[in-house]
Amino acid sequence: MQLSSHDPPSAVRSILLVSVLLLLATLVKLYLNSRRPKHFPPGPAPFPIIGNLPELPPTKAFLKFHEWGKQYGDIIGLKFGPQNVVILNNYKHIKELFDKRGAIYSSRPESYVGNQLVCPGEIHVLLIPYSPAWRKLRKCFHQLMTVSSVDALLSLQAAEATKTVHDIINDPEGYYNHLRRFASGVMLASTYGKRGRRFEDKVIQDLYAVQHDFTEVLAPGFMPPADEFPILKYIPEWIAGWKRKARAVGRAQMKLYRSLLEEGQERAQKGELKDCFLKTLIKDRNEGKNELNEAQLAYVAGIFTLRWRPVAPGGVPHVLTEDNVYGQYMIPKGTMLLANTWSIHQDESEYDNPSEFRPERFLDNKFGSIKKESDGENERRRTTYAFGAGRRVCAGQRLAENGLEIAAAKIVWAFDIVPSAPIDSSIESAYTDGFVVVPKRYAAKFVPRAKERASIVAKEAEEAERFLSRFD
């Protein structure tokens, strides 16, 4: 056959043909990978290639998982593109999988955004897969946060809580920021031996800014799905603004933690650093007890502040490292599992009227559940799943619980908290979006319960100030 002058030369035709075949092969592979595996837990039918991704809301996906739970049961199988995902909406599954089979249910997703762009170099204990690097970081947390070293912070937490109550008495309108300062104040003093006196202080503002950006870029759906569709990783950075944003967030965070670390190191050299986690970290490193590099050291110290936040209702993903049979289901290696704390804590078969705020339910039953505390099924049950479970369970749980208890006790003792307008308490509208969900400012008045209580607080605040001045 004669080639016309318009026909492309054969080399070009071959390249075109190969490209078309490659594209087809990729599409077929993506299509096959987006199908549900055999014996996978029940769930909505996935779309070809993209799976269930289009059905996910841009924020608060845990609410959608809760809704699906009513339709499909308390273990749901989903497809995020080629990624297998299992949602656990009942504590029994968490107990069986995360707690009892922790050796294989404790990894994390590879997370291109988290582990390559924001925190490269295996520095973030929360994000990195189950590995020797994770073990090293986790061991360091355990060495630092023994029961006795955490409980030694009770007086600091009490002093900061008293200061917070006193600040609210003097400036009731500013209650929201006084409460937010409390957490940062405790963490700055206990970690860096440094004072965080006012919410407006630069260091507290910087901490809130980096935490906000960090949780934003890690919230599911905020960034393009580069783990599910790796081709996105190859888009050059000058075109992909999302990559530049993620790197900038990581740089800002590291800059802040490094500056706090360097400032602490300087004070340590001059012998002026008060007892704090950083002092222990530096001492342990000098004595060869921890092998963290400088970046890891800055980050470990930083995490003490980073994680001081209310509940992550959607959970933090765990990844399964080998195929596993669970009851009638087969969960393939590489599956990402989410302990959906929201559903676990809203389970009507476990709690009487779960949506009601009724602390009394915990008075004679530490689980607050309908079942008796001594019920055989409660064995190895956790009192809360807000801190996750298994080998990746929150390393700061005791510290966080101590602080919450002290602050709540002092606030409830000092104030009647009364609505100044109807209070919206709906999870959809009254709480922030993102991977960490906190209440927005609400219409409440903090009214001192009695004059005498206000004067007791004023007196205690003087003592608290004397105690806290060591961190000035």
Ligand code: HEM
């Ligand atoms: C109310 C406050 C807090 C809540 C609700 C919370 C919640 C969580 C959750 C849900 C996880 C993931 C658990 C899992 O994967 O199963 C986690 C991990 C972690 N938390 Fe917290 N946390 C809080 C405070 C803290 C504090 C104060 C610290 C440090 C002082 C801390 C340090 C960590 C660390 C290091 C991890 C990573 C564990 C790992 O992946 O090995 N957290 N936290």
